[in-house]
Amino acid sequence: MASNRHLGRIIILQSLYEYEVRSLAGDATADINVIIAKNIEPYVKAVGDTDFIINTTKGILEHQEKLDQELHPLAPEWPLASIAAIDRNxxxxxxxxxxxxxxxxKVAINESVELAKAFGSENSSKFVNGVLGTAYKQLGFEKSEGTNEQSKTSSVEGEKPQED
Structure with a gap:
C-alpha cells in the first residue's frame, strides 16, 4: 500500500484534476472543499494527516497563477494550455x-515523477522530471546539496508531454 504522504499526494492530484476539469467545463457547482472531502473520505484512516491534503490542495490553488507563471519558462516550448491537465497538476x-x-x-521531484508514471502518458514522467529538475537547479537546491553529488533530476530535452 502507498505511504500516507504518497496516498495524500494522489488525493491532492485527483482533487486538483477534478476541480480544474469541472471548472473548465463551466460547472458552477465545482467546490474544492466538497471535492477534497469526497476524495479523502474513502481513505481517511489510511492517510491519517488530512490537513496535509487540504492545506496543500488549497495552497496550490491559492498560488496557481504564480506557479503557472514560474512553470512557463521551465518548459517554454510547451505552454501550460497544451499540456494535459493531469500533467499540469x-x-x-x-x-x-x-x-x-x-x-x-529530491523527494518532491521523485513523488511527482511517480505520480506521472501512474497517471500520465508514456512520456509524462520524463517530462515532469525534466521540468522539475530545471526548477530544482534554478531555485538553487543543487548548489546547497554540494557539488560532488550529481543530480539525478537532470533536464530531459525533447520529451513531449501528454497533450489534452
Whole structure:
C-alpha cells in the first residue's frame, strides 16, 4: 500500500484534476472543499494527516497563477494550455512542494515523477522530471546539496508531454 504522504499526494492530484476539469467545463457547482472531502473520505484512516491534503490542495490553488507563471519558462516550448491537465497538476504539485521546502527537494521531484508514471502518458514522467529538475537547479537546491553529488533530476530535452 502507498505511504500516507504518497496516498495524500494522489488525493491532492485527483482533487486538483477534478476541480480544474469541472471548472473548465463551466460547472458552477465545482467546490474544492466538497471535492477534497469526497476524495479523502474513502481513505481517511489510511492517510491519517488530512490537513496535509487540504492545506496543500488549497495552497496550490491559492498560488496557481504564480506557479503557472514560474512553470512557463521551465518548459517554454510547451505552454501550460497544451499540456494535459493531469500533467499540469502534477507539475503544480511538484513545484509547490519544492518551494514550500516541507520535504527534501529530491523527494518532491521523485513523488511527482511517480505520480506521472501512474497517471500520465508514456512520456509524462520524463517530462515532469525534466521540468522539475530545471526548477530544482534554478531555485538553487543543487548548489546547497554540494557539488560532488550529481543530480539525478537532470533536464530531459525533447520529451513531449501528454497533450489534452
Amino acid at each position: 502534477i507539475l503544480r504539485l511538484g513545484l509547490y512542494e519544492l518551494e514550500a521546502q516541507a520535504v527534501p527537494p
